[in-house]
Amino acid sequence: MLTGLVRVGTIYIPVKKVEVAAKWYKEKIGAVVSYIDSDKAIINFANLSFFLVKSKDESANFVDSNGIERFSITFEVDGLNALHNLHSDFKNNDIQVGDIEDRGHAGKNFVFADIDGNKFDVWSELSAKFKETFGENWRDKQ
Structure with a gap:
């Protein structure tokens, strides 16, 4: 028996510069930054976790x-x-x-x-x- 999907846990957002994007979300949207490295940041707002993932021009x-x-x-x-x-x-x-x-x-x-x-x-x-x-x-x- 299928139990079904319960909720969205994480949404991935492509960004050019992880640190710059994390700072923007923190200052402009009020996100809480819970993790950051050179390739990704995990931010939380709107009852969700978002991964800001370093990408090229996407x-x-x-x-x-x-x-x-x-x-x-x-x-x-x-x-x-x-x-x-x-x-x-x-x-x-x-x-x-x-x-x-x-x-x-x-x-x-x-x-x-x-x-x-x-x-x-x-x-x-x-x-x-x-x-x-x-x-x-x-x-x-x-």
């Missing part, structure tokens, strides 16, 4: 069938106010951010990029499963 982005460069990860925040506040914080912290968008589904989104051009999405709708699992006091459990 990014985590991909081009869709319409030729549009896309992100591969969407982060969630708890509501429109949180989305607007984070968008403002990112802009004030000199993070490359796109406009807040209405994409025709619940909530709104914006895209931001890290120092290496890796794009990420932020959505204003915290998933029901997350709230169900961690309860309304999820902030206290971080």
Whole structure:
């Protein structure tokens, strides 16, 4: 019997300079750096571990069938106010951010990029499963 996948444990992000990228994530996003060497760093934020892996000229982005460069990860925040506040914080912290968008589904989104051009999405709708699992006091459990 298959038990199924339970959660995402680690996400790998290609970066050009590991130390520079780790510092950027720590200072700009508030990540905690738990390990670093010349080839990789392990950082933690958004209830996940991320490996920043030294690579050549690659990014985590991909081009869709319409030729549009896309992100591969969407982060969630708890509501429109949180989305607007984070968008403002990112802009004030000199993070490359796109406009807040209405994409025709619940909530709104914006895209931001890290120092290496890796794009990420932020959505204003915290998933029901997350709230169900961690309860309304999820902030206290971080």
